[in-house]
Amino acid sequence: MTADAFLFWFLAIVTLGSGLSVILLSNPIYSALSLAMTMVGISALFVTLNAYFIAGVQLIVYAGAVMVLFVMVIMLFDLKSDTVAFAKGKFTGALKVASVGLLAGLVVAAIDLSKGLIGVKDGENHLVALGDMEATKSLGRILFQKYVFGFEALGVLLLVIAVGAVSLARSKGGTHEH
């Protein structure tokens, strides 16, 4: 087994395992920690895909900022293990699991059948010709030229979100004023 293959399988197992424990553990703080582990695994997968800048942003934004937000809110609530962590109802639960399994099977089968339709040869690597600095440089160029409108719109959206989140959180009496 080559080093590349070993790295991929190791990261895949880590990511899938911690992803499963996000939804299976009944204590929310363990879920949050597993989610942080998943984020780190996905960031490492980005590195294997030569997306170094995205991997750094993933670590800073997700494993840093978003996870701190989650953990802080969980600690604010002082949530112990959920008494009713999962939805009640055996039949509907089985139905949900079945539909999730069906979706997984459909997607995996579709990916497997579409092999060769996308026009990519397995193992071929285009971006590796660019050095890491070159890739980041052209990333910035695309972001500020081709997608500059989306970038600006995103800035406005972030301002709206910041104001909205603060006003939501400090409204007296929550959503049910009385």
Added chain:
Amino acid sequence: MNTDFINQIGLNHYLILAALLFTMGMAGVLLRRNVIVLLMSIELMLNSVNLTFVAFSKYLGLLDGHIIVFFVMTIAAAEAAVGLALAVTIFKRFREVNIRFFEHLKG
């Protein structure tokens, strides 16, 4: 046992991994009742989509996928902020963050 599937890592491997992560997130949203865990599952789904974008970006040789990943990350952070603010308001009133209290939200 075909060792080619294990040794030759290609686009399909990443796509299938992302699909499995997505369905995990979907299962979390469907099965869990805690709003915070629900938000985490949504983050899981968004991350799997990011992985798909980056994998396609590498194997098609286009950098546009990376830009979309930036946008998705920003939207995900914004969504987490608003969702957690809503969870805080729900918790203030009901002392619990079960999803069933979201049935009777009022402005």
